[in-house]
Amino acid sequence: xxxxxxxxxxxxxxxxxxxxxxxxxxxxxxxxxxxxxxxxxxxxxxxxxxxxxxxxxxxxxxxxxxxxxxxxxxxxxxxxxxxxxxxxxxxxxxxxxxxxxxxxxxxxxxxxxxxxxxxxxxxxxxxxxxxxxxxxxxxxxxxxxxxxxxxxxxxxxxxxxxxxxxxxxxxxxxxxxxxxxxxxxxxxxxxxxxxxxxxxxxxxxxxxxxxxxxxxxxxxxxxxxxxxxxxxxxxxxxxxxxxxxxxxxxxxxxxxxxxxxxxxxxxxxxxxxxxxxxxxxxxxxxxxxxxxxxxxxxxxxxxxxxxxxxxxx
Amino acid sequence: xxxxxxxxxxxxxxxxxxxxxxxxxxxxxxxxxxxxxxxxxxxxxxxxxxxxxxxxxxxxxxxxxxxxxxxxxxxxxxxxxxxxxxxxxxxxxxxxxxxxxxxxxxxxxxxxxxxxxxxxxxxxxxxxxxxxxxxxxxxxxxxxxxxxxxxxxxxxxxxxxxxxxxxxxxxxxxxxxxxxxxxxxxxxxxxxxxxxxxxxxxxxxxxxxxxxxxxxxxxxxxxxxxxxxxxxxxxxxxxxxxxxxxxxxxxxxxxxxxxxxxxxxxxxxxxxxxxxxxxxxxxxxxxxxxxxxxxxxxxxxxxxxxxxxxxxxxxxxxxxxxxxxxxxxxxxxxxxxxxxxxxxxxxxxxxxxxxxxxxxxxxxxxxxxxxxxxxxxxxxxxxxxxxxxxxxxxxxxxxxxxxxxxxxxxxxxxxxxxxxxxxxxxxxxxxxxxxxxxxxxxxxxxxxxxxxxxxxxxxxxxxxxxxxxxxxxxxxxxxx
Numbered sequence: 001x002x003x004x005x006x007x008x009x010x011x012x013x014x015x016x017x018x019x020x021x022x023x024x025x026x027x028x029x030x031x032x033x034x035x036x037x038x039x040x041x042x043x044x045x046x047x048x049x050x051x052x053x054x055x056x057x058x059x060x061x062x063x064x065x066x067x068x069x070x071x072x073x074x075x076x077x078x079x080x081x082x083x084x085x086x087x088x089x090x091x092x093x094x095x096x097x098x099x100x101x102x103x104x105x106x107x108x109x110x111x112x113x114x115x116x117x118x119x120x121x122x123x124x125x126x127x128x129x130x131x132x133x134x135x136x137x138x139x140x141x142x143x144x145x146x147x148x149x150x151x152x153x154x155x156x157x158x159x160x161x162x163x164x165x166x167x168x169x170x171x172x173x174x175x176x177x178x179x180x181x182x183x184x185x186x187x188x189x190x191x192x193x194x195x196x197x198x199x200x201x202x203x204x205x206x207x208x209x210x211x212x213x214x215x216x217x218x219x220x221x222x223x224x225x226x227x228x229x230x231x232x233x234x235x236x237x238x239x240x241x242x243x244x245x246x247x248x249x250x251x252x253x254x255x256x257x258x259x260x261x262x263x264x265x266x267x268x269x270x271x272x273x274x275x276x277x278x279x280x281x282x283x284x285x286x287x288x289x290x291x292x293x294x295x296x297x298x299x300x301x302x303x304x305x306x307x308x309x310x311x312x313x
Numbered sequence: 314x315x316x317x318x319x320x321x322x323x324x325x326x327x328x329x330x331x332x333x334x335x336x337x338x339x340x341x342x343x344x345x346x347x348x349x350x351x352x353x354x355x356x357x358x359x360x361x362x363x364x365x366x367x368x369x370x371x372x373x374x375x376x377x378x379x380x381x382x383x384x385x386x387x388x389x390x391x392x393x394x395x396x397x398x399x400x401x402x403x404x405x406x407x408x409x410x411x412x413x414x415x416x417x418x419x420x421x422x423x424x425x426x427x428x429x430x431x432x433x434x435x436x437x438x439x440x441x442x443x444x445x446x447x448x449x450x451x452x453x454x455x456x457x458x459x460x461x462x463x464x465x466x467x468x469x470x471x472x473x474x475x476x477x478x479x480x481x482x483x484x485x486x487x488x489x490x491x492x493x494x495x496x497x498x499x500x501x502x503x504x505x506x507x508x509x510x511x512x513x514x515x516x517x518x519x520x521x522x523x524x525x526x527x528x529x530x531x532x533x534x535x536x537x538x539x540x541x542x543x544x545x546x547x548x549x550x551x552x553x554x555x556x557x558x559x560x561x562x563x564x565x566x567x568x569x570x571x572x573x574x575x576x577x578x579x580x581x582x583x584x585x586x587x588x589x590x591x592x593x594x595x596x597x598x599x600x601x602x603x604x605x606x607x608x609x610x611x612x613x614x615x616x617x618x619x620x621x622x623x624x625x626x627x628x629x630x631x632x633x634x635x636x637x638x639x640x641x642x643x644x645x646x647x648x649x650x651x652x653x654x655x656x657x658x659x660x661x662x663x664x665x666x667x668x669x670x671x672x673x674x675x676x677x678x679x680x681x682x683x684x685x686x687x688x689x690x691x692x693x694x695x696x697x698x699x700x701x702x703x704x705x706x707x708x709x710x711x712x713x714x715x716x717x718x719x720x721x722x723x724x725x726x727x728x729x730x731x732x733x734x735x736x737x738x739x740x741x742x743x744x745x746x747x748x749x750x751x752x753x754x755x756x757x758x759x760x761x762x763x764x765x766x767x768x769x770x771x772x773x774x775x776x777x778x779x780x781x782x783x784x785x786x787x788x789x790x791x792x793x
Contacts, residue, residue: 062413067405076395076720077394084731087734090384098380293413
């Protein structure tokens with residue numbers, strides 16, 4: 001495989017990891033006011049992502065850093081093209097991050113309210129805008145951006161609700177499960193529209209045979225979403241989370257598949273790429289480092305694997 | 314004002330702001346890790362209390378460093394797309410490596426540290442803070458290597474109007490980086506040391522006012538104060554030594570910055586050093602920048618003529634007063650803090666002859682530590698202004714002008730909007746952070762529990778099935 005193709009796949013992988021992991025972080029942030037009725041429950045909800053959200057966000061920083069290194073023209077074109085939406089994404093990530101970190105360090109209910117507001121707004125902005133930005137990039141219309149934004153927002157809510165069902169117990173878990181069912185009522189129909197638009201925007205267009213893999217990913221993503229809903233209904237929390245995570249990953253795979261070979265209008269992957277020396281060096285370092293990174297991240301999820309209860313302290 | 318000016322203002326505002334928090338993350342992290350190591354080694358309860366107290370201050374600050382750092386990474390592409398396309402092949406690599414090798418380490422292990430107090434064995438938990446601290450320091454190395462390349466590009470060739478990396482090792486061992494990394498990292502330790510000194514100074518002043526038992530409560534703060542004094546003094550020596558290395562590299566690599574920092578207008582043999590206008594120490598500048606007191610040092614006007622000849626007509630002089638004065642602020646403020654730490658080490662020295670209770674820390678010294686709080690941060694900021702405004706009009710010295718680096722498709726309105734949003738948001742957050750820090754320093758450490766709650770290790774290896782095996786919420790001190 002060519003180095004440029006390989007690095008395009010690496011960047012797709014990093015973005016996919018980001019969408020899967022921050023997807024439930026955003027969902028948890030958005031569901032905070034819906035699922036928790038008191039301070040102990042709010043702590044319970046946020047405690048599920050407390051140890052891991054910062055590490056999840058580094059997937060974005062790595063994805064963007066890798067784009068800068070491997071495809072400078074793609075990085076520069078994408079970020080300057082979507083200037084104002086990205087300003088709002090950054091504002092969201094800022095207020096969410098300080099909200100999450102500062103919440104445990106304030107003692108007044110009014111201060112906690114501001115932190116919770118930051119978490120809510122800061123989860124909602126990027127959850128909507130990432131979908132809008134990539135849909136606009138793919139289809140180039142305001143309608144597509146709106147559909148994409150609603151899709152990613154509803155997907156984050158569903159994914160987050162399923163995650164909370166898996167990671168909590170007691171009344172919060174029951175509410176999370178009901179919310180997941182309600183969220184899927186929105187997410188599923190929007191997914192059919194949004195996901196079928198992804199391969200249609202690719203090279204092969206609406207011709208199924210021309211881009212079979214894109215269509216396969218897109219349809220499998222829809223199926224995984226439906227399965228996630230059914231599994232949540234059946235109370236199979238672990239499998240339900242696997243299904244929604246797969247749905248996000250398959251949708252992201254379809255997205256990056258459709259962005260090849262032209263990730264920006266008028267710019268091909270090959271034109272945007274750095275030289276073979278840089279890509280080669282990064283490949284070696286990445287191949288050596290990535291197993292360790294994945295290893296300790298998985299370990300951190302293992303350490304915090306237990307369900308959280310709402311214990312009044 | 315055009316989009317270029319505003320983009321420069323935005324970069325200046327967001328970068329200076331980001332670097333108010335980063336030095337504390339770097340230095341205070343090591344400080345906290347050291348305190349926890351002391352607790353681990355000695356088992357003394359007050360080390361645990363101090364670890365949690367400084368750990369909380371560290372975390373309040375850490376959040377700001379993280380969230381403002383994301384803006385930095387996006388900003389190159391958003392406002393400086395031409396720059397990004399030109400340098401990405403070389404400059405992007407250390408940024409990608411920083412994320413992969415440093416940020417994952419820092420964020421994952423810090424999460425484990427914050428929430429792992431009752432989940433991890435004591436020794437493993439101690440290791441997590443050290444892993445996070447290594448991540449922070451490693452990230453400083455990578456970003457400073459990238460920054461050094463802008464001032465002294467190496468290991469590349471220009472092909473089709475884009476820089477292409479030819480030697481990654483040369484980029485990572487750039488002489489400019491090797492001088493800059495110890496300078497900035499050690500300066501970060503001075504900033505953190507100055508911060509810890511101010512906190513200890515405040516606590517000592519406060520405890521002195523309390524009645525009976527005050528001596529023992531004041532003594533609690535002797536240990537962190539001594540530790541901060543040692544850290545600041547050693548780091549100060551490294552800052553001075555590496556600063557001297559940097560000055561010698563400026564002479565070779567960025568003569569215009571050196572001339573601007575000294576206010577030297579014309580090429581001068583045996584150039585004097587003027588600490589303030591009107592005072593001149595003969596031959597010192599030549600000596601400091603080359604080791605030869607008689608050497609010729611370039612002046613701004615003569616360099617301007619030579620640069621015009623070489624690169625074509627343009628103004629190659631940076632903002633001279635800003636560079637001149639930020640150089641002086643950096644040295645005076647930075648050295649004041651280091652001097653304070655040396656003085657403090659002498660005041661708190663051990664009694665040699667007649668063993669008795671340790672020397673009492675004088676109130677005036679505690680007050681001086683508190684008042685000195687802004688000095689190292691001001692010195693750090695001034696250092697960055699000297700370094701980056703002194704690099705102008707280049708983004709990449711000798712290769713790419715700032716004017717040619719800006720995003721062509723981003724309009725004045727967009728940059729103005731984002732500048733206004735970031736400035737307002739950053740201002741509000743700075744206020745909130747200051748209030749939070751002050752509140753926690755005023756409240757003081759929470760008394761350590763008599764019997765630290767620890768989950769027995771039987772939970773290890775248990776399966777997290779769907780069955781509803783639960784874990785109680787963690788200690789509230791460091792979590793939500």
